[in-house]
Amino acid sequence: MSKKILIVEDEKNIVDILSFNLSREGYDTLEAYDGAAGLKLALEEHPDLILLDLMLPKMNGFDVCKAVREQDSSTPIIMLTAREGESDKVFGLEVGADDYITKPFSMRELLARVKANIRRTELVSAQPSAPAESGGTRLERGRILIDENLLMAFKDGKALDLTQREYELLKFLAASPEQVFSREVLMERVWNYEGFVGDVRAVDVAVRRLREKIEDDPASPEFIMTRRGLGYLFRAG
Numbered sequence: 001m002s003k004k005i006l007i008v009e010d011e012k013n014i015v016d017i018l019s020f021n022l023s024r025e026g027y028d029t030l031e032a033y034d035g036a037a038g039l040k041l042a043l044e045e046h047p048d049l050i051l052l053d054l055m056l057p058k059m060n061g062f063d064v065c066k067a068v069r070e071q072d073s074s075t076p077i078i079m080l081t082a083r084e085g086e087s088d089k090v091f092g093l094e095v096g097a098d099d100y101i102t103k104p105f106s107m108r109e110l111l112a113r114v115k116a117n118i119r120r121t122e123l124v125s126a127q128p129s130a131p132a133e134s135g136g137t138r139l140e141r142g143r144i145l146i147d148e149n150l151l152m153a154f155k156d157g158k159a160l161d162l163t164q165r166e167y168e169l170l171k172f173l174a175a176s177p178e179q180v181f182s183r184e185v186l187m188e189r190v191w192n193y194e195g196f197v198g199d200v201r202a203v204d205v206a207v208r209r210l211r212e213k214i215e216d217d218p219a220s221p222e223f224i225m226t227r228r229g230l231g232y233l234f235r236a237g
C-alpha cells in the first residue's frame, strides 16, 4: 500500500513541486494550505509522514506540531523552515518534530529524508510481531527497563512517556552500555540517515528531551552521559 504524506504549506508552488516529486516516488499525498487544515488532516487521515511548513496562516507550524504530538507520538514530522534562525530549528525539534529542512532545499535531500523516516517507522512497527516467547525482548539496565514487545521503557517500574524517537535512542544506547556513540553514528543508526554528514543537532535536542524524562536530575545525568567532543553513552548503572 502506498505511503501517505501530508504536506502542510501555504506556498502553492512548493506544494506542487513536493506533491509532483513525492507522487513520482510512489507516495500518495495530501495537501493543506494552512495550519488548521493541516492539523485536521493530520489527525483524521493518519498520514505516514508530515512535511510541515513553519510560517503558516491560521496556526503556525510549531503549534500544529505540538497539537499533533499531543495525540500521536510516532508519525514522523519534518519541519520546512525558510528561516535561518537557529532557535527556530531547535524549537521545532523541542516541540516534537523529528527533523527540519531549511528552504530552499534540494529535492534529492528531501526525498532521502522522507525515505529514511518512513523506513524507520516501518522497522519499528515490524518489531512487535516478533514472538514474545523468543526472549531477549526485555532489556534491563538497573532502574531502566526497555520492553521491545511493548515498545515502551520503564524507570523504577513506571512507564516513561517517550516519543518513538526518544524510545529508539534510549534503546540503542542502552543496548551497548558504556559504549560511546558519536552524533554522526547516532544520526545514521537511530535516524537512519545513511552517510549523514550534515547537521547533527537533532541528536543533542533528542538527548536533552530524553534526559528530561528519564533522569532524576537532567542537569547531572546518571543514565545518559556526555563524553565531550565524542558523543553519548548509556551508563551501566
Ligand code: CA
Pocket: 009, 010, 011, 053, 054, 055, 056
Ligand atoms: Ca509559509
